[in-house]
Amino acid sequence: MEEQYGGLDKRLRRRRLLIFLVLLAVVVVITVAVVLGVTLRPRTNEVKATFLERCQKFKDYNCEKIWDAFRQAYVGRDSCNVPVGAYDALFLEAPFVPSCNRVMLWSKTKDVVHAFTAKRDCYVTLEDTMLGSVLDGLTWCGKEGSNETFTTDCPGWTECENNPVRSFWNQASAGFANAACGDVTVLLNGSIPKPVDPMSIFASIEVNRLHYNRVKKLKVVLVMQENPVANCKSDSLVALEAKLDPGMEYNCKEVPEAQIEECGSDPEKPCGSCW
Ligand code: DVN
Numbered sequence: 001m002e003e004q005y006g007g008l009d010k011r012l013r014r015r016r017l018l019i020f021l022v023l024l025a026v027v028v029v030i031t032v033a034v035v036l037g038v039t040l041r042p043r044t045n046e047v048k049a050t051f052l053e054r055c056q057k058f059k060d061y062n063c064e065k066i067w068d069a070f071r072q073a074y075v076g077r078d079s080c081n082v083p084v085g086a087y088d089a090l091f092l093e094a095p096f097v098p099s100c101n102r103v104m105l106w107s108k109t110k111d112v113v114h115a116f117t118a119k120r121d122c123y124v125t126l127e128d129t130m131l132g133s134v135l136d137g138l139t140w141c142g143k144e145g146s147n148e149t150f151t152t153d154c155p156g157w158t159e160c161e162n163n164p165v166r167s168f169w170n171q172a173s174a175g176f177a178n179a180a181c182g183d184v185t186v187l188l189n190g191s192i193p194k195p196v197d198p199m200s201i202f203a204s205i206e207v208n209r210l211h212y213n214r215v216k217k218l219k220v221v222l223v224m225q226e227n228p229v230a231n232c233k234s235d236s237l238v239a240l241e242a243k244l245d246p247g248m249e250y251n252c253k254e255v256p257e258a259q260i261e262e263c264g265s266d267p268e269k270p271c272g273s274c275w
Helices: 002-039 044-055 063-071 084-093 110-119 130-135 164-178 201-209 235-243 257-264
Strands: 104-107 180-189 215-224 249-256
Touching (some): 044 063, 044 130, 084 164, 104 201, 110 257, 164 201, 215 235, 215 257
Parallel strands (some): 104 180, 180 215
């Protein structure tokens, strides 16, 4: 008799364990579904709100129209099939205004450059223009069959060439360089062996668009930190000068980062004296 009860008891415990495991599995599945649902859910409203809020800081732009021109470049498309040309309508809607003697390009010096232009308006970087400012630091993509804008599960910068973010910055950089005129300044990094990286946007897209009929001089500011590893005679800088249109002036200055930061912070000092 006792054995019979013992067997019954065992079967009861086994059944309770089974029910507990099934319930646990259900809870885990629901939790994963909710987390995925939240992380992968379309973020159209968030991206659009940020886009419009940043755009409206600039006068005389029809921000709703620009948003529509922007989203049509990637919405409903495979995120590795958004070529630079997909943004043509956007740049027609918000073209770059020619900027003489104020264009500042950069490469591997994002922080020091934007710290400078945040304090002084004598130069303008792409990220200080309306479109550059609106999209700086954002991630976006669409999906085939969806009308939404996503900010997660989008291809990374190097995952595929024609991703929405990289194609935008490539096209924007080309347009920004095309709008340059007079003297152009570029801040490069003296702490890396190749301040002019051939794979960079500056070297592969922007330099090729600095033509002598508009741009008369390229001024290189080589930002020098402690223990620099490059100088104005480094191979990649000599090659840069050789690449410029005949007749275009070129100069290169090795400038301590501290001097740029200090000069940028002193509104009394003319920008030109910062290097
Ligand atoms: O002249 C500037 C400016 O006009 C811009 O439009 O292009 C020039 C800077 O691009 P660059 O010459 O390629 O310089 P960087 O420093 O190599 O790259 C610039 C930015 O592109 C990086 O700051 C990255 O942006 P992020 O993530 O800091 O907002 C992005 N980038 C470049 N290579 C990347 C990358 N992001 C991820 N992975 C990479 N491999």
